[in-house]
Amino acid sequence: MIRIQREDFDIGAELASLTDGNARIGGLAMFVGLVRDRASQGQISAMTLEHYPGMTERRLGEIEAEARRRWPLEGVTIIHRYGRLEPGERIVLVATTSSHRQAALDSCAFLIDWLKTKAPFWKLEEGAAGVQWVEARESDDQAAERWKK
Amino acid sequence: MIRIQREDFDIGAELASLTDGNARIGGLAMFVGLVRDRASQGQISAMTLEHYPGMTERRLGEIEAEARRRWPLEGVTIIHRYGRLEPGERIVLVATTSSHRQAALDSCAFLIDWLKTKAPFWKLEEGAAGVQWVEARESDDQAAERWKK
Amino acid sequence: MKLLYFAWVRTNIGKAEEEVAAPDHVQTVEDLLDWLATLGPQYAAALDRRNVVKVAVNHEYVEHDHPVRPDDEVALFPPVTGG
Amino acid sequence: MKLLYFAWVRTNIGKAEEEVAAPDHVQTVEDLLDWLATLGPQYAAALDRRNVVKVAVNHEYVEHDHPVRPDDEVALFPPVTGG
Numbered sequence: 409m410i411r412i413q414r415e416d417f418d419i420g421a422e423l424a425s426l427t428d429g430n431a432r433i434g435g436l437a438m439f440v441g442l443v444r445d446r447a448s449q450g451q452i453s454a455m456t457l458e459h460y461p462g463m464t465e466r467r468l469g470e471i472e473a474e475a476r477r478r479w480p481l482e483g484v485t486i487i488h489r490y491g492r493l494e495p496g497e498r499i500v501l502v503a504t505t506s507s508h509r510q511a512a513l514d515s516c517a518f519l520i521d522w523l524k525t526k527a528p529f530w531k532l533e534e535g536a537a538g539v540q541w542v543e544a545r546e547s548d549d550q551a552a553e554r555w556k557k
Numbered sequence: 558m559i560r561i562q563r564e565d566f567d568i569g570a571e572l573a574s575l576t577d578g579n580a581r582i583g584g585l586a587m588f589v590g591l592v593r594d595r596a597s598q599g600q601i602s603a604m605t606l607e608h609y610p611g612m613t614e615r616r617l618g619e620i621e622a623e624a625r626r627r628w629p630l631e632g633v634t635i636i637h638r639y640g641r642l643e644p645g646e647r648i649v650l651v652a653t654t655s656s657h658r659q660a661a662l663d664s665c666a667f668l669i670d671w672l673k674t675k676a677p678f679w680k681l682e683e684g685a686a687g688v689q690w691v692e693a694r695e696s697d698d699q700a701a702e703r704w705k706k
Numbered sequence: 707m708k709l710l711y712f713a714w715v716r717t718n719i720g721k722a723e724e725e726v727a728a729p730d731h732v733q734t735v736e737d738l739l740d741w742l743a744t745l746g747p748q749y750a751a752a753l754d755r756r757n758v759v760k761v762a763v764n765h766e767y768v769e770h771d772h773p774v775r776p777d778d779e780v781a782l783f784p785p786v787t788g789g
Numbered sequence: 790m791k792l793l794y795f796a797w798v799r800t801n802i803g804k805a806e807e808e809v810a811a812p813d814h815v816q817t818v819e820d821l822l823d824w825l826a827t828l829g830p831q832y833a834a835a836l837d838r839r840n841v842v843k844v845a846v847n848h849e850y851v852e853h854d855h856p857v858r859p860d861d862e863v864a865l866f867p868p869v870t871g872g
Contacts, residue, residue, distance in 0.1 A: 421569070458712060458716075462765060509669065528783065529789070530713035679867065
């Protein structure tokens with residue numbers, strides 16, 4: 409299940425809909441990214457997430473499909489917000505379920521690593537010194553690179 | 558925060574109390590283990606978790622302390638249930654928060670891997686053929702071994 | 707050809723999208739970027755760090771030697787920073 | 790000495806805990822296991838797979854050569870299977 413939305417999401421409700429009624433699930437792994445109040449250039453007061461509607465859904469669909477090819481997953485949920493978000497707000501949720509713990513954990517890490525380098529989102533940070541587009545980080549490329557086969 | 562309890566827990570509420578009001582958090586990673594309806598020897602109808610009160614809390618405290626030594630964590634929650642659980646029920650939750658995504662993901666995987674091989678819990682499965690103590694799995698030892706330094 | 711701009715490519719150029727009729731010699735992404743850079747200083751500034759500009763043609767990431775056609779949707783943007 | 794049994798060590802021996810006064814020659818975990826195995830067939834059965842039995846003294850995992858003392862709490866159990 410993939411959703412791109414402006415609104416916040418309810419972690420408990422999302423995870424419940426991913427697991428309820430499926431007793432083949434042995435493990436549920438989740439990652440949630442949140443807006444921090446500081447970035448490389450100091451305090452930030454908010455950030456605005458821009459994305460490429462249409463392409464975003466396609467790329468995330470491919471990332472989910474790739475995860476399902478690599479691991480025996482029962483379910484996948486990806487939710488990514490766009491628009492203006494303040495520190496402490498949720499940005500993204502990825503969650504996976506599997507009969508096996510390791511498959512859930514690894515696929516969850518894979519999804520967020522690939523999403524970060526492949527899904528067309530961009531962050532504009534608002535700080536004391538004005539607004540600034542976030543630069544892509546080499547560590548994110550390296551994290552995604554780990555999963556190359 | 559470590560809790561050993563018979564009752565179920567509310568994932569959304571637990572994660573909220575781990576993250577709310579802390580805008581230094583950039584990433585929240587979580588793993589939840591659930592009772593599956595089948596195990597190595599076929600269908601299971603329930604399992605009973607036994608533990609060693611006193612030692613359990615100490616070992617989990619040490620595992621949390623080790624995670625905090627290795628990664629810059631904002632918060633850690635470990636909840637493990639005991640008693641009789643049916644398929645689909647939650648057994649364990651581990652969750653970590655950090656300013657960095659990788660620290661949250663890695664420490665969460667570390668916590669569940671070490672918990673599985675170090676916390677004094679034992680599972681008794683009920684199936685069609687009667688009850689049976691779950692055998693420790695070598696793959697769990699190997700998973701814990703990855704984190705040896 | 708429909709062009710879409712995101713993040714600082716968008717803010718530099720000053721618009722989010724436009725319909726363009728590129729000259730016939732524009733056969734690849736590279737040709738397109740060369741031609742766009744001649745359309746004005748804001749385009750030149752947006753495309754200055756040429757090797758950093760990522761390109762998607764019809765929602766697929768492509769390299770700069772990829773062909774472009776008049777009915778393509780071509781998007782230009784910096785490296786992504788979501789998640 | 791307080792002894793605690795868990796999982797199949799407990800179900801084989803048939804009790805969860807007991808207070809024992811071990812003979813003076815019981816100086817280590819190994820000595821304790823040897824002595825317990827003489828207390829009856831249920832003890833012998835529980836301790837049959839000797840190298841699989843894990844031991845904690847006062848809540849700390851120890852090896853079988855670890856010393857045991859009269860005021861220790863000693864727990865015997867199979868490899869753990871929680872999580």
